[in-house]
Amino acid sequence: MYVGLDLGTSSVKAVLIDELQQVVGSAGVELSVARPYDGWSEQDPESWWQAALEAVDSLKAHHPKQMAGLKAIGLSGQMHGATLLGSDDRPLRPCMLWNDVRAAKQCAELQRAEPAFNARGGNLVMPGFTAPKVQWVREREPDVFAAISKVLLPKDYIRLKLTGDHASDMSDSSGTLWLDVARRDWDDALLAATGLDRSHMPRLVEGTEISGTLLPGLCRRWGISGTPVIAGGAGDNAAAACGIGAVTPGSAFMSLGTSGVLFATNDRFSPNIADGVHAMCHALPGTWHQMGVILSATDSLNWLADVLKMSPAGLTGSLRDVEAPADVLFLPYLGGERTPHNDADIRGAFCGLSHNSDEAGLTHAVLDGVAFALRDCKRALEVGGTSIDRLTVVGGGSNSGIWLKIIANVLKCPVELPEDGSIGAAMGAARLGQVAAGQSVSRVFAAPNVLKVIEPEPELAEAYEAAYQRWLRFYPAVKSIY
DSSP: OEEEEEEOSSEEEEEEEOTTOOEEEEEEEEOOOBOSSTTOOEEOHHHHHHHHHHHHHHHHHHOHHHHHTOOEEEEEEOSSOBEEEOTTSOBSSOEEOTTOOTTHHHHHHHHHHOTHHHHTTOSOOOTTSHHHHHHHHHHHOHHHHHTOOEEEOHHHHHHHHHHSOOEEEHHHHGGGSOEETTTTEEOHHHHHTTTOOGGGSOEEEOTTSEEEEOOHHHHHHTTOSSOOEEEOOEEHHHHHHHHTTOOSTTOEEEEESSSEEEEEEESSOOOBGGGTBEEEEOSSTTOEEEEEEESOSHHHHHHHHHHHTSOHHHHHHTOOOOOSOOSSEEEOOBTBBOTTTOBSSOOOEEESOOTTOOHHHHHHHHHHHHHHHHHHHHHHHHHTTOOOSOEEEESGGGGOHHHHHHHHHHHTSOEEEESOOTTHHHHHHHHHHHHHTTOOHHHHOOOOOEEEEEOOOHHHHHHHHHHHHHHTTHHHHHHHHO
């Protein structure tokens, strides 16, 4: 038996699978995000651990016999979060999350001071990444900075609680900006740019390697007879790739969650900094990947649902079948944007509102706007030399058939819906646990069964192409006003 733990922004998910990767059980515990100021996004690291305990406790309560034979736990998590620990391994402050954009000023300063962030870090210095956040703390909270003993990524704080050790994997560590992505090792010059050194960093392992073993007290708590190993694991998107078998060069998938991601697997380090593409290590040794990332995918729909006092499912359920693009345009930049703009200051907007604009029309505009932003990501990947001919989709947004139809037509490529797209990252983490426990890579990382393929429709795709060309003029217009 194997457990995959996925620390998301809105919840912690746990999945228990058997040797044949059949799901025995799953559990989820919700998390909350604090936004005390515009552009800030924080969580208490201890809330992650309590949620992880509750999720695995649920697996133990409902499947005690299977949990007794647990062999490995794999970890997946939201990337980039600055989890700052003191010498006692306790958090020094709330964790600044991946969608926290307060460090825009520090980004420009770091990029000027150390150009190697682009050459070796492989990514534009964006506010969402870890290094600028720590630089912000260095400048604005010097007492906290002076007390830092270790900087961990969110899922690696859970690892610390599971094993008592500081470790991280290559894929997640790529998102700190302190990793030499091609060499898969910490970069001393990049660390020094933010006043840190290797002593502040966790030990590095590949995602398929053993990073430690489960502490005895937790083995007793969960009724486990042996001592499970803890796999290196992966950042959430690399883990999702493992969950759907996107581990060979040329494979690709889309994650339609809080954020939106287009992910393509490569056989080499392939940066495209000019268009805001993320180039990072994959979870498997000797592989890398590119990502285009938008900050507000389902988050845009959740925002609208909150404003209109409805549920997201209620909003999408109010739509009839899509036969044309929405009359209203929506810019989904509620908290800034990454690919392709790297703009922490831009904010969202509607354009074309009329007396006839209702909740269905606004919902349609939001779905279109997110799809157009994902098209921007696809275009950025193509400029970087990566061609995407079809996509597997995972994440909560994949439950909306209308949204998938819109995306297929906007991106002009077939979209494959797996039988279960809701636990992609957790499944990927569990699969990494299988390899760490001794199973072969070729056996573990199979593609899932496809439930449905959504094909683009020529006439609708043509209409969406015209709408996308109009939408491309929206960002510079809003930027000039904002």
